[in-house]
Amino acid sequence: MNSSLSFLAGILSTALLAPSVAGFQLGQNNPAALAKQSSIIFSGTVSELGAVSFVDVPQSPQTIVVRVDSVLKKPPAVSLKKGDKVTVEVKDPSAFQPGAQATFYTEGWIFGSGVAVKELGHEFNPGGAAPAEGVRTGEAALGQMQKQISDQDLQNRIASSDLVVIGRITDVHRWTIPKSAAARYHISEHSADWHEAVLQIKSILKGTKPKGNKMAVRFPLSTDVAWVNSPKFQKQQQGIFFLKKDQVSGDPKASLGGYQVDAYTCLKPDDWLPLSDEARVRSLLKN
Amino acid sequence: MKALTAFWMRLLAFTLFVLIAGTLLIEKQSPPKTGIGADGLQSAGTLSPVYASPTQVKLVDVIPASLSGETNQDSEPFLAVQTANPQVMVASAFTPNPVSSSSNAPVYVSQDGGNSWVLNAITPVPRMTCDITHAMPTGENHPRGDLHAGTLACAASITLDESESNDVSSSAVMNVQSTRSNVDQPFVRALAISKSDHIYIGVNDFNQPNGHTATVDVSVDGGVTYKSFSIEARKTAGQDGPSVRPAVAPDNTVYAAFFGWRKFNGTTATSDVVVVRDDAGGTGPNPFQALRDPSDKLPGRIVVKGTSIPWSNAPTLGQERIGSTLSIAVDPNNSSTVYVGWADHGRKSDIYTLHVRRSTDRGLTWSKADLPQTTISNATNIALAVANNGVVGFLYQQLSAGRWVTHVAQSHDGFASVQNLILANVPADTPRQQFLPYLGDYDYLLSVGNEFRGVFCANNSPDRANFPQGVTYQRAVDFSAKTLTDGSGNPVTVSIDPFYFSVPVIP
Numbered sequence: 001m002n003s004s005l006s007f008l009a010g011i012l013s014t015a016l017l018a019p020s021v022a023g024f025q026l027g028q029n030n031p032a033a034l035a036k037q038s039s040i041i042f043s044g045t046v047s048e049l050g051a052v053s054f055v056d057v058p059q060s061p062q063t064i065v066v067r068v069d070s071v072l073k074k075p076p077a078v079s080l081k082k083g084d085k086v087t088v089e090v091k092d093p094s095a096f097q098p099g100a101q102a103t104f105y106t107e108g109w110i111f112g113s114g115v116a117v118k119e120l121g122h123e124f125n126p127g128g129a130a131p132a133e134g135v136r137t138g139e140a141a142l143g144q145m146q147k148q149i150s151d152q153d154l155q156n157r158i159a160s161s162d163l164v165v166i167g168r169i170t171d172v173h174r175w176t177i178p179k180s181a182a183a184r185y186h187i188s189e190h191s192a193d194w195h196e197a198v199l200q201i202k203s204i205l206k207g208t209k210p211k212g213n214k215m216a217v218r219f220p221l222s223t224d225v226a227w228v229n230s231p232k233f234q235k236q237q238q239g240i241f242f243l244k245k246d247q248v249s250g251d252p253k254a255s256l257g258g259y260q261v262d263a264y265t266c267l268k269p270d271d272w273l274p275l276s277d278e279a280r281v282r283s284l285l286k287n
Numbered sequence: 288m289k290a291l292t293a294f295w296m297r298l299l300a301f302t303l304f305v306l307i308a309g310t311l312l313i314e315k316q317s318p319p320k321t322g323i324g325a326d327g328l329q330s331a332g333t334l335s336p337v338y339a340s341p342t343q344v345k346l347v348d349v350i351p352a353s354l355s356g357e358t359n360q361d362s363e364p365f366l367a368v369q370t371a372n373p374q375v376m377v378a379s380a381f382t383p384n385p386v387s388s389s390s391n392a393p394v395y396v397s398q399d400g401g402n403s404w405v406l407n408a409i410t411p412v413p414r415m416t417c418d419i420t421h422a423m424p425t426g427e428n429h430p431r432g433d434l435h436a437g438t439l440a441c442a443a444s445i446t447l448d449e450s451e452s453n454d455v456s457s458s459a460v461m462n463v464q465s466t467r468s469n470v471d472q473p474f475v476r477a478l479a480i481s482k483s484d485h486i487y488i489g490v491n492d493f494n495q496p497n498g499h500t501a502t503v504d505v506s507v508d509g510g511v512t513y514k515s516f517s518i519e520a521r522k523t524a525g526q527d528g529p530s531v532r533p534a535v536a537p538d539n540t541v542y543a544a545f546f547g548w549r550k551f552n553g554t555t556a557t558s559d560v561v562v563v564r565d566d567a568g569g570t571g572p573n574p575f576q577a578l579r580d581p582s583d584k585l586p587g588r589i590v591v592k593g594t595s596i597p598w599s600n601a602p603t604l605g606q607e608r609i610g611s612t613l614s615i616a617v618d619p620n621n622s623s624t625v626y627v628g629w630a631d632h633g634r635k636s637d638i639y640t641l642h643v644r645r646s647t648d649r650g651l652t653w654s655k656a657d658l659p660q661t662t663i664s665n666a667t668n669i670a671l672a673v674a675n676n677g678v679v680g681f682l683y684q685q686l687s688a689g690r691w692v693t694h695v696a697q698s699h700d701g702f703a704s705v706q707n708l709i710l711a712n713v714p715a716d717t718p719r720q721q722f723l724p725y726l727g728d729y730d731y732l733l734s735v736g737n738e739f740r741g742v743f744c745a746n747n748s749p750d751r752a753n754f755p756q757g758v759t760y761q762r763a764v765d766f767s768a769k770t771l772t773d774g775s776g777n778p779v780t781v782s783i784d785p786f787y788f789s790v791p792v793i794p
Binding site for chain 1: 351352353354355356357358359362363381384385386387390396398403404405406407408415417418439441444445456457458469471472491493500525526529551598600601608610611720721722723724728761763773774775
């Protein structure tokens with residue numbers, strides 16, 4: 001674990017586990033939610049008020065320039081390192097003076113020759129020193145925060161699904177829209193190339209079990225930009241499927257074993273999880 | 288004493304004169320800061336339409352320095368140049384929001400004539416657009432605004448937003464003025480007429496009855512209201528092809544080209560290439576019916592009848608898909624002259640062949656065959672534009688010997704003579720495609736004063752041999768090692784980037 005990560009973990013553990021002790025000044029936001037919401041978190045020293053760090057950022061009384069002391073969280077695509085100057089559009093400019101050291105929780109704003117961000121929250125570093133260390137070991141705290149965030153995403157996914165099913169794919173075939181619904185089907189570069197998977201149900205984690213032990217799950221096989229991140233299923237694939245009733249392909253019904261049944265779709269990148277996540281999903285369902 | 292004072296005054300005046308003259312001379316002869324040639328463009332923030340002519344080609348990788356670590360397939364580029372101040376431009380590509388999957392999809396903004404670009408997340412679409420085109424006619428006189436965009440959202444139900452920004456440098460998200468689903472490939476052209484932005488958006492609108500899907504959305508009030516007009520008058524194979532391309536002249540002449548699909552078998556579209564025209568900016572009760580074909584008297588002149596266009600939504604031309612590349616351009620000072628270009632199956636040994644034809648009588652008659660030197664084998668992404676002096680520009684990307692070669696050709700005599708520049712010559716097998724389209728279903732060219740400006744996408748390997756006219760990167764690169772870096776010295780893998788270019792119009 002590198003020093004920046006340890007540093008972040010320390011801050012986050014403090015934010016998550018002992019906010020009152022650390023005296024965070026993060027407004028009314030829940031620290032964990034704020035950390036999740038922030039795409040870029042860094043510690044830095046305020047160098048200029050009412051200024052910008054590169055020409056393409058609109059200058060205003062709310063913009064300040066901060067020299068980066070350490071980067072705690074950033075996407076891999078973003079080039080940001082110690083010593084860089086960042087423009088921060090702050091919520092309350094009167095809270096900052098040149099030389100002040102703080103940790104900034106921010107979202108990305110403008111990316112050019114430098115980085116400009118918008119403040120979501122900040123914490124002044126006591127005595128101008130490095131931020132306080134967390135009460136637990138940093139790595140464990142960071143892991144807990146990431147799990148908490150991930151669990152929240154998963155809970156949202158469960159909540160938005162009509163059915164959550166553990167099962168196995170027994171067949172995959174191209175699905176052609178029936179003539180009765182063909183008027184709604186058009187050809188474009190964004191065509192989904194719908195395929196239908198027959199899903200053998202092992203257990204239902206959420207929702208009412210459909211009649212029979214199998215169901216039809218439609219998914220786009222297209223690698224067009226609109227669909228490339230959707231799950232692509234293969235025969236014998238097992239896992240946890242987060243399903244919605246089909247309102248996309250053009251026909252909400254499927255033919256399965258000679259019967260007309262509801263068709264379901266699996267469209268978002270994380271609408272399928274491996275069986276190794278079963279215990280976690282079951283645990284979240286109990287909450 | 289007086290004589291001595293006069294002497295010193297004269298000496299001082301002479302010294303000042305020498306200093307000023309010397310400074311001006313040095314400035315004029317200074318090498319360009321970009322390393323690719325100065326063009327006399329004004330510095331950022333100035334808003335005069337006056338600018339000097341470019342002296343040589345400018346080619347810039349649009350990815351900003353602060354995103355040096357990115358490895359996205361930033362394909363399918365587009366470009367808008369602000370009419371009132373050509374220093375201000377907006378470019379776009381399939382570039383995701385770099386920090387959040389729930390934040391808005393971005394565009395690239397330049398305020399210094401394309402020398403530098405920033406990424407600003409102002410489109411109304413989450414994360415990444417699934418189609419975006421735009422124009423900046425500035426009829427409403429916003430210094431960094433009047434950007435009108437047509438965007439498709441990458442959602443289960445693909446939705447068109449027609450939106451505007453009055454300041455592309457601000458963080459304000461574009462204002463959605465019109466929205467509807469079940470449409471494809473919006474293509475925006477616009478012109479400021481009588482202090483109002485006239486906007487023309489070609490779309491393949493599946494909501495149109497009888498499969499007459501080729502459609503132009505028209506707004507003559509800056510996007511406040513839009514009217515949709517089907518421009519297809521003939522029986523189709525259930526729909527037309529995806530590409531519907533308007534072209535606007537300052538005299539209120541509006542052309543539009545489209546593929547009238549007559550048969551479709553899943554792998555080949557048997558298609559007419561059709562051009563419609565309106566002489567009143569699309570404002571009449573039955574617009575786009577000024578041209579009728581002699582064969583059936585129906586609106587829409589058939590430039591080519593029943594051509595075979597291969598349709599493949601899979602890697603087919605190198606790693607690129609094919610099926611619908613089309614462009615139309617009108618002479619801004621003589622709207623009787625109009626060019627149309629497209630791709631079809633072409634010669635037997637070809638995968639995809641480009642063609643360009645011309646009309647000099649407002650679309651009534653067209654050249655019977657391709658203009659000289661415009662039948663291009665195994666090429667795609669045609670984009671045409673006509674400069675103020677009547678020179679036509681022809682941008683295309685050709686797959687040749689395992690490489691994607693991006694050309695910009697110019698001619699003042701209908702391609703009897705041609706200046707053909709290669710802007711990029713890059714490996715076609717790397718990087719591996721992340722999705723389709725690999726380079727884009729289109730690129731773009733437009734004329735600005737005595738420049739052709741445009742955008743295309745290519746492998747971003749920093750190898751000067753790949754860019755014969757020179758190139759500038761904003762993102763971190765090591766030219767000696769021919770590698771991209773993340774700004775901290777760590778290597779970054781090769782990906783597809785959008786490139787902006789400016790080429791002087793030939794006399």
